[in-house]
Amino acid sequence: MMEKIAEMKGLTKSFGDLKVLQGVDLDLYKGENLVVLGKSGSGKSVLIKILVGLLKKDEGSVMVMGKEISELKLKELNALRLKIGFSFQNSALYDSMTVRENMEFPLVRNVKNLTRKEIDTKIEGLLDSVGLPQSINQMPSELSGGQKKRIGIARTLILNPQIMLYDEPTAGLDPITCVEINTLITQVREEYNTSSIVITHDLTCAKATGDRVAVLLDGQFKAVGEFSEVFENATDERIKSFYDYNFIQ
Numbered sequence: 001m002m003e004k005i006a007e008m009k010g011l012t013k014s015f016g017d018l019k020v021l022q023g024v025d026l027d028l029y030k031g032e033n034l035v036v037l038g039k040s041g042s043g044k045s046v047l048i049k050i051l052v053g054l055l056k057k058d059e060g061s062v063m064v065m066g067k068e069i070s071e072l073k074l075k076e077l078n079a080l081r082l083k084i085g086f087s088f089q090n091s092a093l094y095d096s097m098t099v100r101e102n103m104e105f106p107l108v109r110n111v112k113n114l115t116r117k118e119i120d121t122k123i124e125g126l127l128d129s130v131g132l133p134q135s136i137n138q139m140p141s142e143l144s145g146g147q148k149k150r151i152g153i154a155r156t157l158i159l160n161p162q163i164m165l166y167d168e169p170t171a172g173l174d175p176i177t178c179v180e181i182n183t184l185i186t187q188v189r190e191e192y193n194t195s196s197i198v199i200t201h202d203l204t205c206a207k208a209t210g211d212r213v214a215v216l217l218d219g220q221f222k223a224v225g226e227f228s229e230v231f232e233n234a235t236d237e238r239i240k241s242f243y244d245y246n247f248i249q
């Protein structure tokens with residue numbers, strides 16, 4: 001039996017009259033890449049925010065690494081968040097800092113008593129992993145969108161997260177760079193032993209990176225499984241049209 005690293009059961013969340021999540025059940029297994037698909041406004045970001053305790057759920061349970069998120073005190077929540085890496089859509093690099101400084105920032109802030117050599121070894125190792133060792137002294141403005149994305153992922157990995165959350169990792173990138181980022185996401189899982197949730201609208205990304213995909217429709221996961229199970233045998237018209245729409249694009 002595969003071990004779960006996160007588990008949501010019967011999760012609901014509304015904003016006023018707007019029912020966004022209406023009974024979400026979802027497991028993330030240790031070591032898997034799980035893709036969450038859903039159209040714009042379906043509640044993917046709300047789900048992730050509840051998972052990391054940035055938003056409060058209405059009902060249901062959200063367990064992460066064995067802990068019920070809503071029961072944690074702020075200090076415990078912050079400690080848990082350090083084990084979760086969030087790769088933002090816009091890479092979220094600090095424009096006034098070099099790549100090295102960007103990478104160093106979360107490390108020195110959260111890990112005390114590191115030597116200069118330990119910090120440099122860590123940064124250089126991660127830049128090697130993402131294929132950009134030569135960018136160490138560059139400014140973010142000198143990097144392409146794909147390179148920024150890679151540096152953002154490297155920076156997220158610097159605290160050795162157990163769970164990686166990728167928010168639209170291929171948004172705004174050309175098709176070749178998308179393939180490179182998809183490859184990097186699967187490589188990160190192998191090299192750093194992470195479990196990941198990848199939020200995307202991009203079915204090519206979903207197919208390339210997902211061990212399983214989960215489709216969020218009307219506030220629930222209507223289909224969860226391998227890409228081929230979910231799409232190639234889909235009977236639900238909306239799941240079929242999601243597939244057709246993506247590939248017509």
Ligand SMILES: Nc1ncnc2c1ncn2[C@@H]1O[C@H](COP(=O)(O)OP(=O)(O)OP(=O)(O)O)[C@@H](O)[C@H]1O
Pocket residue numbers: 015018020038039040041042043044045046047
């Ligand atoms: N803090 C909030 N207050 C009120 N409404 C919110 C809040 N956060 C999200 N919503 C609403 O919840 C719905 C789901 O939003 P969410 O950002 O999760 O969508 P999404 O699936 O991530 O969309 P996209 O793919 O466009 O990023 C939207 O209608 C949004 O307006």
